[in-house]
Amino acid sequence: xxxxxxxxxxxxxxxxxxxxxxxxxxxxxxxxxxxxxxxxxxxxxxxxxxxxxxxxxxxxxxxxxxxxxxxxxxxxxxxxxxxxxxxxxxxxxxxxxxxxxxxxxxxxx
Numbered sequence: 001x002x003x004x005x006x007x008x009x010x011x012x013x014x015x016x017x018x019x020x021x022x023x024x025x026x027x028x029x030x031x032x033x034x035x036x037x038x039x040x041x042x043x044x045x046x047x048x049x050x051x052x053x054x055x056x057x058x059x060x061x062x063x064x065x066x067x068x069x070x071x072x073x074x075x076x077x078x079x080x081x082x083x084x085x086x087x088x089x090x091x092x093x094x095x096x097x098x099x100x101x102x103x104x105x106x107x108x109x
Contacts, residue, residue: 008051016044 019040 005051005055009048012044012047012051016040019044 020037
């Protein structure tokens with residue numbers, strides 16, 4: 001959880017605590033106080049759910065970026081390995097052709 005998320009959660013908790021205390025100390029009947037407290041807690045719950053949904057979306061986006069980045073690096077590595085393998089094959093082929101040619105010249109002497 002990043003610092004902004006921590007601050008937002010702390011802010012929401014503070015707002016909820018303030019609302020709860022304000023309702024508890026308000027000069028109203030118990031039933032009205034409980035209803036207001038219940039509404040405040042429902043609003044806090046909704047805010048937390050919305051924030052959690054947003055964070056899950058952010059995580060999903062981040063996961064997609066990481067996966068795409070890894071796939072790109074793997075593709076680049078595969079390409080470099082393929083190029084290196086081609087160079088090794090070419091060098092091997094050239095070396096065997098030269099060795100064969102040298103052998104044939106030595107045999108003709």
